[in-house]
Amino acid sequence: MAKSKKKAGDINSSSMADIAFLLLIFFLVTTTMDVDTGMKRTLPPWIDPTEQQNDVDVNERNVLKVNVSRSGAIMVGTEEYGSNDLRRHGTHSRLSQEVYNFLTHLDRSNKKATEIDGMTYDVSEGLVSLKADDETKYKVYLKVQDELTHAFSLYRDDISFLVYGAKYDELDDIKASNIRKAVPMKISEAEPNDQTKK
């Protein structure tokens, strides 16, 4: 009886921190913080091989051919590039510099008058045709894709600077989509030769 009259003591709250820490650590372990990042691409629509194809006519001088061999050697046009040429020195690698030159120089690819936001600018018609061997390592392949994309990004920056006086990244959505439309990332991948092969 005396016991029930006794005032209940305070619950010791010093272990509260421990419990909270435990929960915290549990959530740290079970969750992931990483945002999904990746390089976006659009595949060409499927063409039935049995159907008659009408190939798109592209002026030969507007195409820069990039071939990647199984050993990781790269042919750009008629010149050979190695894995070292994919490495960045400052903002460029040798490959991205080459592609950028191809896009910007008048003697390499044709320019087409393109309307951007009511004004007309000369935009390169150049496109890069990428072909990789089936045995090429994905790491090399993506690095090549990366450098090709980089060249187009630099070119977009140029056009964006010309039109809006700001870099492409700094533009708002509408202006950015105008630039995207005017300067599409023209990296075409060759149709695989043997479609039955897995």
Next chain:
Amino acid sequence: MAVMAKKGKKEVPAMSTSSLPDIVFMLLFFFMAATTMREVDPLVQVQMPEAYEITELDKKNLVNIWMGKPLGAKVGEDALKIQLNDQTREVSDIRDFISATTVTKGVGPKDIVVNLRVDEGATVGKLTAVKQELRKAEALNISYAARATGNN
């Protein structure tokens, strides 16, 4: 001066730890809000390649396809496997997977972005086979998953 001397001799009281739980709870809530639960357990090993030109992907209509060596594969064994959701499947299953996903998500195949999480040691030939299937399934928006260069 006498007052000063007295103050200096006084012992520093122990720091109150009563607010420690609050701080930890705050951290806890931050992590709960900022992170997402791991949805699928990986069945294949994917070491993502590094790249500079990457963008953040919107989680909403993202569909993941993993490609790599199965977990626990022996050294030298390089049979690439494809993981869709939480099963390892074949390349020919991709079309069914895409059409099933579009039904559950309630969007067309053109509205989804297929995130290809491919191991950096994989070969392009296998990737091409996957891409051909995606083209047949009309899922044309893809992304090559990569991590920012320099980050781990």
